Amino acid sequence: MLKRIAVMTSGGDSPGMNAAIRAVVRVAIHEGVEVWGIYNGYAGMYEDKMVQLDSRSVGDILQRGGTFLGTARCEEFRTTEGRQRAFENLRRHGIEGVVIIGGDGSMTGAELLSDLGIAVVGLPGTIDNDIWGTDYTIGFDTATNTVVDAINKLRDTASSHGRVIVVEVMGRNSGWIAMTAGLAGGAEHILIPEISVNLDELCEKLRQSHDSGKKYSVVVVAEGAGSAVEIGKKIVDCSGLDTRVSVLGHIQRGGSPSVFDRILASTLGEHATLALISGISNVMFGSRSGGVVTIDLADAIGHKRTIDPSMFRLANLLSK
Numbered sequence: 001m002l003k004r005i006a007v008m009t010s011g012g013d014s015p016g017m018n019a020a021i022r023a024v025v026r027v028a029i030h031e032g033v034e035v036w037g038i039y040n041g042y043a044g045m046y047e048d049k050m051v052q053l054d055s056r057s058v059g060d061i062l063q064r065g066g067t068f069l070g071t072a073r074c075e076e077f078r079t080t081e082g083r084q085r086a087f088e089n090l091r092r093h094g095i096e097g098v099v100i101i102g103g104d105g106s107m108t109g110a111e112l113l114s115d116l117g118i119a120v121v122g123l124p125g126t127i128d129n130d131i132w133g134t135d136y137t138i139g140f141d142t143a144t145n146t147v148v149d150a151i152n153k154l155r156d157t158a159s160s161h162g163r164v165i166v167v168e169v170m171g172r173n174s175g176w177i178a179m180t181a182g183l184a185g186g187a188e189h190i191l192i193p194e195i196s197v198n199l200d201e202l203c204e205k206l207r208q209s210h211d212s213g214k215k216y217s218v219v220v221v222a223e224g225a226g227s228a229v230e231i232g233k234k235i236v237d238c239s240g241l242d243t244r245v246s247v248l249g250h251i252q253r254g255g256s257p258s259v260f261d262r263i264l265a266s267t268l269g270e271h272a273t274l275a276l277i278s279g280i281s282n283v284m285f286g287s288r289s290g291g292v293v294t295i296d297l298a299d300a301i302g303h304k305r306t307i308d309p310s311m312f313r314l315a316n317l318l319s320k
């Protein structure tokens, strides 16, 4: 049974990270375990920026996006010496285990840290939904709702002017945000990095559908599939249709977490904390088919999350 643990967030922030931190802190305290917060992810671990937290430290954060602990990318932690220094900082404070909330890079860091001899448990926190082993990552639901809200608004103006709107969404190398928000938002076309698209054929389809009476079109582009600005120019050049571009950017990362993300973060936070305290290490907690699952960190890191082809097919079918 561990007596002192720490929690941190790492990589790009995502809505629901605060809810996860709150769950870790309050479950640990309920179990009689001391809990520390590490500021700015691996950078804070390396720079020894960590403090003990109590129940009040995590008051009034459940509803807030971002992460009150801060997050950063840390070059030093990529080196053996940097990781050793971070590990020694933890050891000096008597910290026996760490809950690490973040994306795939953060899970890789978690495994490297555990190699030095400290217990580590991961929670998937990223808007990208690109971590293998879990159906959902913390923040994805809120981000896709933000995107759908934007698509709704863009539809209004596209409809008024009879335009093509090309919307670029985040996701790094993954098409999950584009595919999910595209289906929910009724996009006419969805471009994702996992499936290649011939832009001349896309233009032809847009031209034909507008000729046959379609008033306007929304094209959702995952950032990993190309630049909306470039694709917008191409559509103008090859179809002549009146086209506008909207790059949503970091607005997708902020905002109050959805109910789904709060529940996911709280539930996974509880499971991760109880597991870590009981001595379990080198696992990530995720959600599959509505239940909580444990995934070996090595598996989560070692596999590539693919898109759901049936969802992509349905989005295309319904957009006709």
Ligand code: F6P
Binding pocket: 012, 103, 126, 127, 128, 170, 171, 172, 223, 253
């Ligand atoms: O991984 C989350 C994410 O928002 C990606 O979708 C995006 O490509 C990237 O982070 C942006 O990173 P930064 O905030 O460093 O610009």
